[in-house]
Amino acid sequence: MKRCSSCGAVQSDSRTVCIDCGARLGAPVSSDEEAAINEATLDKIDRAGERTELFYTPLILRIFGFVSAASIAALVILLCITSSRVGSVRREMEDRMGALGVVTDGSGDLVFADGSTEHSVLLEYPEKIYELEEISMVALISLVLLIIPMLIFLFPKAIWSLDTLVMRNAYGVGAEPTFIWVTAARVVSVIMFALGAAGTVYSILAFVRL
Numbered sequence: 073m074k075r076c077s078s079c080g081a082v083q084s085d086s087r088t089v090c091i092d093c094g095a096r097l098g099a100p101v102s103s104d105e106e107a108a109i110n111e112a113t114l115d116k117i118d119r120a121g122e123r124t125e126l127f128y129t130p131l132i133l134r135i136f137g138f139v140s141a142a143s144i145a146a147l148v149i150l151l152c153i154t155s156s157r158v159g160s161v162r163r164e165m166e167d168r169m170g171a172l173g174v175v176t177d178g179s180g181d182l183v184f185a186d187g188s189t190e191h192s193v194l195l196e197y198p199e200k201i202y203e204l205e206e207i208s209m210v211a212l213i214s215l216v217l218l219i220i221p222m223l224i225f226l227f228p229k230a231i232w233s234l235d236t237l238v239m240r241n242a243y244g245v246g247a248e249p250t251f252i253w254v255t256a257a258r259v260v261s262v263i264m265f266a267l268g269a270a271g272t273v274y275s276i277l278a279f280v281r282l
């Protein structure tokens with residue numbers, strides 16, 4: 073085994089010039105040095121293997137990531153629709169009250185132009201608004217829950233780099249997320265995904281049934 077003195081590349085004894093940089097190669101290294109080089113190489117491969125294991129995202133988790141992204145898009149649309157629906161129900165209620173002619177009696181209770189104090193048709197509106205607002209609330213919570221699983225399952229390397237930056241800032245140079253850390257983050261993300269997905273299904277079904 074020969075080691076290039078200018079670039080450090082390791083190559084076979086039969087070579088006279090470096091395979092990488094073209095520099096002239098000297099005498100082969102001693103057997104002790106050779107053992108050290110081999111060990112360092114194995115270490116490097118081991119570490120690369122661990123790193124890959126850290127980034128390896130099973131297909132099911134990647135599917136969770138895609139489902140999270142698709143659900144977030146659907147929830148954004150649902151939130152737009154429900155908020156515009158709340159606006160139109162409010163306007164409809166005001167129009168109806170205008171048509172019935174509202175005269176307040178000073179005590180704050182509603183009295184209509186025809187003398188009645190209650191019109192059952194008007195009671196439907198606050199109920200409808202309340203149902204729509206409840207759906208929006210569930211949709212919003214689900215959307216927030218799905219952001220982390222989407223990022224962790226679709227962009228594991230970016231999240232790992234971000235975690236590393238934060239950890240180095242807190243614990244100093246060389247700190248890195250461990251296998252346990254990554255696994256724990258994934259377990260939490262799966263729970264958030266399950267809750268977010270259930271909330272998405274609930275809010276879409278509730279909206280459709282409305």
Ligand SMILES: [Zn+2]
Nearest residue numbers: 076079090093
């Ligand atoms: Zn070289």
